[in-house]
Amino acid sequence: MNKKRKELIVSAISNGTVIDHIPANKLFQVIRILDLEKSDKEVYFGTNLESKKYGRKGIIKISEKYFEANETDKIALVAPTATLIEIRDFEVVKKSTVNIPEHIEKIAKCFNPNCVTNKEQVPTKFKVIVVDGEIKLACHYCEKNTSQNNMVFY
Amino acid sequence: MQILEIAAEFEKEPHQNLLNGRVIASLFFEPSTRTRLSFESAIQKMGGNVVGFSSAATSSVQKGESLKDTILTVCNYSDLIVMRHPVDGSARYASEVASVPIINAGDGANQHPTQCLLDLYSIKKTQGTLENLEVTFVGDLKYGRTVHSLVIALCQFNTKFHLVSPVELKLPSAVKRHIKEANLQYEQYTDFSEVIPKSDIIYMTRIQRERFPDPLEYEKVKNAYILDNSMLDNSRENCRVLHPLPRVNEISVDVDSNPKAYYFEQALNGVFVRQALIAAILGLK
Numbered sequence: 304m305n306k307k308r309k310e311l312i313v314s315a316i317s318n319g320t321v322i323d324h325i326p327a328n329k330l331f332q333v334i335r336i337l338d339l340e341k342s343d344k345e346v347y348f349g350t351n352l353e354s355k356k357y358g359r360k361g362i363i364k365i366s367e368k369y370f371e372a373n374e375t376d377k378i379a380l381v382a383p384t385a386t387l388i389e390i391r392d393f394e395v396v397k398k399s400t401v402n403i404p405e406h407i408e409k410i411a412k413c414f415n416p417n418c419v420t421n422k423e424q425v426p427t428k429f430k431v432i433v434v435d436g437e438i439k440l441a442c443h444y445c446e447k448n449t450s451q452n453n454m455v456f457y
Numbered sequence: 458m459q460i461l462e463i464a465a466e467f468e469k470e471p472h473q474n475l476l477n478g479r480v481i482a483s484l485f486f487e488p489s490t491r492t493r494l495s496f497e498s499a500i501q502k503m504g505g506n507v508v509g510f511s512s513a514a515t516s517s518v519q520k521g522e523s524l525k526d527t528i529l530t531v532c533n534y535s536d537l538i539v540m541r542h543p544v545d546g547s548a549r550y551a552s553e554v555a556s557v558p559i560i561n562a563g564d565g566a567n568q569h570p571t572q573c574l575l576d577l578y579s580i581k582k583t584q585g586t587l588e589n590l591e592v593t594f595v596g597d598l599k600y601g602r603t604v605h606s607l608v609i610a611l612c613q614f615n616t617k618f619h620l621v622s623p624v625e626l627k628l629p630s631a632v633k634r635h636i637k638e639a640n641l642q643y644e645q646y647t648d649f650s651e652v653i654p655k656s657d658i659i660y661m662t663r664i665q666r667e668r669f670p671d672p673l674e675y676e677k678v679k680n681a682y683i684l685d686n687s688m689l690d691n692s693r694e695n696c697r698v699l700h701p702l703p704r705v706n707e708i709s710v711d712v713d714s715n716p717k718a719y720y721f722e723q724a725l726n727g728v729f730v731r732q733a734l735i736a737a738i739l740g741l742k
Contacts, residue, residue, distance in 0.1 A: 417565050419546040423524050444546025445567050448631070 319366040321388040327351050329382045330361030336377045336456045376404045377456050406430055411456050413442045414449035461578050463733035463742050475741040476505030482535035483509035486542040491724055492562050496539050499731040525554050532556045558738045573606040575727040580658055583697040593619040593652050596662035596682050598628040603701045609635045618643035619652045623678040654691045661700040661707050685709040689717055699723050
């Protein structure tokens with residue numbers, strides 16, 4: 304009964320990727336960073352779905368889309384619990400968790416408006432750190448930390 | 458530590474013709490008195506030549522030139538670049554594009570590493586050691602980049618920290634984390650006088666009016682962190698008063714003649730430390 308109900312809530316896709324186990328409060332941030340508003344593919348999403356592990360979760364299904372490393376890095380930074388499920392011909396062909404990268408380049412902007420990366424044409428570089436359980440981006444140049452809520456991606 | 462040892466050699470013999478006509482660029486994209494003059498004095502005492510500018514207004518920046526283009530151009534004319542720039546991270550970026558070494562003479566609100574070195578040199582010289590000292594920081598501990606750098610550096614030397622500031626200008630938690638990670642002690646105070654007898658070093662800083670959103674709050678605290686001569690009566694014999702300068706009114710002028718006042722000698726030490734840094738970077742020492 305439960306399984307059938309879930310299928311009704313979020314439609315199945317024939318080919319593409321399901322991003323599961325997104326923290327419910329991060330769903331719209333994930334949609335934003337992946338620029339899904341501009342996607343011309345079928346996109347389904349649900350939030351506040353029941354999750355045994357996390358209580359409430361979000362889920363996104365995107366047709367005809369498979370993610371590159373720089374995109375999974377972005378997902379990991381805002382939704383480190385997310386799972387990526389690749390679907391081909393309605394079958395699950397690969398299931399993986401996202402990994403928080405140690406370093407990122409040219410993915411996110413520095414939150415400090417006086418950072419050289421925001422004043423000159425300088426590509427950003429960050430070390431990814433975890434402070435009191437929260438992921439932060441430590442800028443290679445200005446040394447300021449950008450917290451999850453302030454992350455803006457290119 | 459090696460830089461501090463070389464600086465001591467320069468203090469004994471400041472005029473050494475090590476640069477022998479080499480050209481050092483002094484690029485000050487924002488004005489500075491002590492840092493620029495002490496660098497230029499250091500270069501000239503070592504027999505070097507200085508080219509450069511003392512404000513962005515007299516450089517091609519005003520015509521819209523990028524930092525990268527300025528640095529790449531100046532590399533053609535110099536053996537080393539000393540730069541101060543108002544943008545955070547500018548010195549590190551310059552070091553990545555430059556073909557000659559870059560010395561950071563202050564990058565925005567981020568770092569001022571040569572000030573930190575001269576502060577360490579001054580502490581070591583006056584106390585004979587950097588280990589196991591009680592160091593009191595007074596004033597604007599939130600925004601003062603020299604305070605942040607020195608606190609982080611002193612975490613290597615088993616320092617006990619006394620942090621005196623208005624509530625609005627406490628040391629940021631990111632800097633306090635360095636103290637905790639080094640398993641060292643710190644205490645925070647809003648009252649200045651009780652901590653003076655416990656201090657080996659009193660590091661004074663200026664409280665700036667513009668740091669307070671409410672001018673009334675500034676008026677309440679502006680006189681609470683002024684050091685006058687009588688306050689040093691109960692201080693330790695070895696206690697010394699430091700200040701990165703410029704001072705406004707946070708140290709009364711009557712302190713200047715007290716042997717425990719050390720801020721002008723501290724500024725002189727900046728020349729020796731900068732000589733040491735230039736010599737070490739160019740492989741001359």
